[in-house]
Amino acid sequence: MEKRIINPWQWQNARGYAQAVEVTQVAGTLYCAGQAAVHPDGSSSTDDMRSQLLLAIENLEQVISQAGYDCQGIVRLNVYTTSSAELFACFDVFQAWINKHGIQQASTLFEVPSLFETLKVELEATVVR
Known part of the structure; x- marks a missing residue:
């Protein structure tokens, strides 16, 4: 795979x-x-945004890994949140994760009225190798 970033x-x-x-x-x-932030038993988290973001990242990493891909191959990442303000307050978590894996992705952030049940953030990725 060859990847070129346009900025x-x-x-x-x-x-x-x-x-x-x-x-x-x-x-x-x-x-x-x-x-x-869905637990292994299928229940939705009722935790705060920071905790939900950490669990959503963990779940995304698990899906990517189980498919035999690496997070560094993320080329598109859409972020859905019920509160941009709450998400930006813990944006350091997101940035640390991006830096840890050397991800350079095109992204779009969507603030939506609601997500399933008690969820506050959802990460949708396209990954290549």
Whole structure:
């Protein structure tokens, strides 16, 4: 796989995403459903945004890993949240995760009126290798 990041500006770097990602010579593409703070027994978390974000990341990592891919291969990551303000208050968690895996992804953040049951954040990824 060859990946090229297109950033006409520099300001997005501090926000943890790229303006565009071109991928060529792909050996596989994994389209992940939105991963949220759902426990292994299927129950939705009732915790705060920070805890839910950590669990959603953990669940996304598990799906990616089980499929035989790496988080570094994430090229598209959509974030759905019921509160941008709450999410931005714990954005350090998201940025630390991005940096840990060397992810450079195109992203879109959506504030939505609600997610399933008590969920506050959901991560939807496209991963390549």
